[in-house]
Amino acid sequence: MSAVQIVPSLRSFSIPECVSVEGSKAGATQIPCTPQDLSRWNKLFIMLEDSQMKQDMLLHQNEDMVKVEVDSIQKELHKLNNNKACVQASENTCKCISEQMNGNLNKAMEQLREAADTYQAQNNETLQQLIQFSRNQATRLTKLESSTLLGAGLGQVAMKSFSAYPKEQEASNADGGKLERALMATVADLQRVHAQLALFQRATAHRFLPSGCEMALLFPMRSKHIFAEVIPSMSMSLQSFTICLWAKVTQSLNKTVLFSYGTKKNPQELQLLLARNSLLLTVGGETHLVEAHSVVTDGQWGHFCAAWSSEQGLATLWVNGENVARVPGVAEGHVLPSNGFILLGQERSRSGIYRDLDSSVAFTGKMTGVNMWDHVLDAGRIKEYANQDGSCDSRGNVIGWGISEVIPHGGSQYIN
Structure with missing residues (x-):
């Protein structure tokens, strides 16, 4: 249940607002928040809510399955009790089934607890990342505010430098390098194919008719x-x-x-x-x-x-x-x-x-x-x-x- 209570606290969590700074000539200037940052927050909140909903649905589904199985067993036991010759056998059977059901139920509950603990750990880790991300953003915005007081031009340069995150820059550089290598390999393959086609054309002309001769x-x-x-x-x-x-x-x-x-x-x-x-x-x-x-x-x-x-x-x-x-x-x-x-x-x-x-x-x-x-x-x-x-x-x-x-x-x- 502690995992379910995380969602309200996340919804009540406030996203850092955009910072207003004083420009040297234009007066108050509103620094726009990057749409990419807001969409990233929204995606993280949606992921947390989806994980909580999936956990609740899994718990309810398992409880319903257990109730259905217990009801069906009780009906079978009532039928067996009506037959006196089978009373003793039914009691023994009931004991065996009850013990088996209890064992299965315990296993199911244990699996549910493990799944809940896993979800809880993931949610807590995500929440910690969000909190750390928020703190980093607040620090960067504070530094940005102080730097923009030195001039509008310096503020624009600082905004560009802080708009890209180091990890994203490294990832984009890595992806760009992979893409460049793939393109270079493709170009090399095309050059080899072009050379082979040229050889094939020369061989074809040499085998049949010289180029330009129609007959x-x-x-x-x-x-x-x-x-x-x-x-x-x-x-x-x-x-x-x-x-x-x-x-x-x-x-x-x-x-x-x-x-x-x-x-x-x-x-x-x-x-x-x-x-x-x-x-x-x-x-x-x-x-x-x-x-x-x-x-x-x-x-x-x-x-x-x-x-x-x-x-x-x-x-x-x-x-x-x-x-x-x-x-x-x-x-x-x-x-x-x-x-x-x-x-x-x-x-x-x-x-x-x-x-x-x-x-x-x-x-x-x-x-x-x-x-x-x-x-x-x-x-x-x-x-x-x-x-x-x-x-x-x-x-x-x-x-x-x-x-x-x-x-x-x-x-x-x-x-x-």
């Missing part, structure tokens, strides 16, 4: 019937050129043709070839050969370029934007003849008839971004076109990918 030619198998014919946009009578293309070869043999230009007189006038893991260029026939070793990998996209100038006979080969071969004196003074045929993935036969093509030199894989210029591109442009981001945006003036007509033959086809 490609597929050469599904090595056959003399599978190739593509290109109709140039201008005459092939050239004294210099640059050829660039993207290719992913399924398997490169001793001779695998990427690009071939042939005439009736010379079916192998100009060729860009693969030989195992090497890249080769011939101009005016196989005697004028330029070769770069160990630059081709089967099953991977590669950007291959070949440039040649008749003036000095300088021929160069480029793989993925890097110069891999540079040979002077290649077909110096030579001019490519016109009225020839451009084939992708195959070379023109000496008879000029398609059925006489050689399946052993056929290309298998994918090809895209085939372009040809009538001049030698500088190194910067070639490196730019080897970039997988937007590499198909620029097109040659002799052959422009997506502009010049490219006719698939046999089983070759466009894919995207």
Whole structure:
């Protein structure tokens, strides 16, 4: 019952009022109480009242349960007493039940006492915290009042300093530190995911089509019937050129043709070839050969370029934007003849008839971004076109990918 009497005393407990101080110019100034402090007091009082109500309800509930059990036992005993044969048995049973009920009742009462003592201890501790809190507040307000007499500006600074409690500041700093660490960890995770996505995008582009190329030619198998014919946009009578293309070869043999230009007189006038893991260029026939070793990998996209100038006979080969071969004196003074045929993935036969093509030199894989210029591109442009981001945006003036007509033959086809 002593715990129940705490509530009236708490309700009669007065919250410290707001302090009025004399300002230097504005006269009397009312220092507002912080709403956070009042709400904190209200919550503490409500918690105390709820604990007292729960204790009373628990006591009444247990008393009601005990009364119901005793009444039911008494009714059973009356029924047994009406039967004389069972009188003695009922007395013995009554004694056993009574002893059992007394034991249970004692245990229940003991548990109730322990619960009441626990509630009482908690309430007393909370009350002591409230009293101590009130005293601390009164001390702080007194100090605040004396400090504000020195000036309104100093009073505002003191009010800000006393408005935050040390424990709350420590808790907020700790929470802020945890939140900052969590945010930093999240940022690190996002950066790792972003890096993985970038790698995945590059791998996807490398596996399927280079970025910027919307379509490609597929050469599904090595056959003399599978190739593509290109109709140039201008005459092939050239004294210099640059050829660039993207290719992913399924398997490169001793001779695998990427690009071939042939005439009736010379079916192998100009060729860009693969030989195992090497890249080769011939101009005016196989005697004028330029070769770069160990630059081709089967099953991977590669950007291959070949440039040649008749003036000095300088021929160069480029793989993925890097110069891999540079040979002077290649077909110096030579001019490519016109009225020839451009084939992708195959070379023109000496008879000029398609059925006489050689399946052993056929290309298998994918090809895209085939372009040809009538001049030698500088190194910067070639490196730019080897970039997988937007590499198909620029097109040659002799052959422009997506502009010049490219006719698939046999089983070759466009894919995207």
